[in-house]
Amino acid sequence: MSKTRVVITGLGATTPLxxxxxxxxxxxxxxxxxxxxxxxxxxxxxAVQIAAPAAVEPxxxxxxxxxxxxxxxxxxxxxxxxxxxxxxxxxxxxLDKERLGVAVASGIGGLHTTLSNYDALRSNPRRVSPLAIPxxxxxSSAAYVSLEFGAxxxxxxxVSACASGNEAIALGLDQIRLGRADVVLAGGTEGAxxxxxLAAFGQMMALSKRNDEPEKxxxxxxxxRDGFLLGEGAGILVLESYEHAKARGAKxxxxxxxxxxxxxxxxxxxxxxxxxxxxxxxxxxxxEGDLTPADISHINAHATSTPQGDIAxxxxxxxxxxxxxxxxxxxxxxxxxxxxxxAAGAVESIATVLALHHRLVPPTINVDKLDDQIxxxxxxxxxxxxxxxxxxxxxxxxxxxxxxxxxxxTV
Amino acid sequence: xxxxxxxxxxxxxxxxxxxxIPVEDVQLDKSFTDDLDVDSLSMxxxxxxAEEKFDVKIPDDEVKNLKTVGDAVAFIERAQNG
Numbered sequence: 001m002s003k004t005r006v007v008i009t010g011l012g013a014t015t016p017l018x019x020x021x022x023x024x025x026x027x028x029x030x031x032x033x034x035x036x037x038x039x040x041x042x043x044x045x046x047a048v049q050i051a052a053p054a055a056v057e058p059x060x061x062x063x064x065x066x067x068x069x070x071x072x073x074x075x076x077x078x079x080x081x082x083x084x085x086x087x088x089x090x091x092x093x094x095l096d097k098e099r100l101g102v103a104v105a106s107g108i109g110g111l112h113t114t115l116s117n118y119d120a121l122r123s124n125p126r127r128v129s130p131l132a133i134p135x136x137x138x139x140s141s142a143a144y145v146s147l148e149f150g151a152x153x154x155x156x157x158x159v160s161a162c163a164s165g166n167e168a169i170a171l172g173l174d175q176i177r178l179g180r181a182d183v184v185l186a187g188g189t190e191g192a193x194x195x196x197x198l199a200a201f202g203q204m205m206a207l208s209k210r211n212d213e214p215e216k217x218x219x220x221x222x223x224x225r226d227g228f229l230l231g232e233g234a235g236i237l238v239l240e241s242y243e244h245a246k247a248r249g250a251k252x253x254x255x256x257x258x259x260x261x262x263x264x265x266x267x268x269x270x271x272x273x274x275x276x277x278x279x280x281x282x283x284x285x286x287x288e289g290d291l292t293p294a295d296i297s298h299i300n301a302h303a304t305s306t307p308q309g310d311i312a313x314x315x316x317x318x319x320x321x322x323x324x325x326x327x328x329x330x331x332x333x334x335x336x337x338x339x340x341x342x343a344a345g346a347v348e349s350i351a352t353v354l355a356l357h358h359r360l361v362p363p364t365i366n367v368d369k370l371d372d373q374i375x376x377x378x379x380x381x382x383x384x385x386x387x388x389x390x391x392x393x394x395x396x397x398x399x400x401x402x403x404x405x406x407x408x409x410t411v
Numbered sequence: 412x413x414x415x416x417x418x419x420x421x422x423x424x425x426x427x428x429x430x431x432i433p434v435e436d437v438q439l440d441k442s443f444t445d446d447l448d449v450d451s452l453s454m455x456x457x458x459x460x461a462e463e464k465f466d467v468k469i470p471d472d473e474v475k476n477l478k479t480v481g482d483a484v485a486f487i488e489r490a491q492n493g
Binding site: 126129131 | 431455456
């Protein structure tokens with residue numbers, strides 16, 4: 001049976017570099033850092049006082065009453081979904097809403113709401129918001145995105161920590177290939193720059209403590225990397241069956257060729273140092289996409305800037321692609337936007353799609369001295385991609401041993 | 412004691428803050444659900460905010476009787492005077 005072809009027809013994002021896709025993409029190409037030192041009162045006694053906050057506050061974009069009914073992570077999701085929806089030209093397309101699905105992931109969910117309502121509870125239980133549950137539930141963002149556009153096919157929320165965004169795209173791909181939807185709004189969102197996550201990730205020794213140089217803190221593949229930088233925002237992609245996109249004359253950014261999901265079966269927090277789980281995810285994405293290692297000319301790496309994770313991924317890429325890894329230009333957007341957790345895979349899939357579309361790979365910043373255990377063709381400046389048929393991989397891995405690789409190709 | 416108009420005006424601000432209804436629309440004869448489109452969860456928020464603003468108790472059993480803005484204003488007046 002031949003696989004249904006699935007393409008990307010719309011993009012939406014709000015990130016530390018911009019409130020939309022174009023601002024984000026320009027920031028990535030320019031090698032701009034979205035990191036800064038936090039000045040909020042709640043940060044003063046924390047070991048980690050840096051993060052990459054969203055460039056545009058979602059409350060400045062959304063209607064006031066809508067914003068107060070949405071947790072911060074759902075606010076980001078709705079902002080990004082509206083941009084993707086408009087970009088895809090779906091508003092007046094006559095789309096059958098029973099064939100419109102949603103897959104929007106989050107790693108952390110509505111923690112803002114949970115914490116603020118816990119404070120309210122302790123002062124007076126009557127002050128707990130009647131909207132607390134709809135705002136804190138993990139599926140809140142996916143549900144609000146579905147309500148925004150009246151989606152009536154499956155509405156899903158994959159939760160797999162930092163692999164969640166990619167897993168949502170993989171799930172959306174499945175929905176279309178299984179014939180359950182023609183169009184799926186897929187992606188991820190996160191709004192977790194708060195004291196508790198900063199303290200908790202800090203206690204795991206997962207975060208960079210470079211408080212005095214926030215713009216240098218996220219440095220994937222550099223020999224002096226010391227952990228990741230927490231970012232926030234959302235990315236939503238419009239996945240559409242090729243037939244459906246063709247029939248309505250939609251613009252097509254790239255083809256979503258395949259997805260590969262695997263688990264390490266190794267540890268709740270540490271990546272498998274042999275890279276075996278990540279390797280299988282990439283290999284499966286290639287097989288599902290009818291691609292070979294030789295087809296891959298670009299890799300958007302997970303590369304969070306942790307000492308062990310970056311090495312394990314490099315090893316996995318060498319295992320999955322073999323010698324063909326030599327000609328796959330690797331980049332790490334987290335050097336600029338930080339780690340958007342459940343939104344990371346989605347925002348970086350958008351970067352991967354645009355890299356293929358424009359045949360231009362954004363740089364990785366802060367690689368002052370490449371770690372000699374990293375055996376990748378690292379783009380430290382913008383790199384042009386060749387003409388002709390190209391394919392690319394986007395990796396995301398999450399606590400729990402989740403691995404999700406997505407393969408895109410030019411159309 | 413606050414006048415009926417003062418209570419209506421303060422309640423209108425609460426309804427505006429929570430549900431986005433223009434303050435001038437929140438008149439005594441309007442139904443919260445049928446005219447102002449205030450849903451049941453927003454109504455709970457309005458009630459809690461009104462309790463704090465007017466320093467009264469509005470029991471959960473009473474909320475279903477507050478169909479119009481006038482019902483709510485009258486209840487608050489009685490509660491303040493009681």
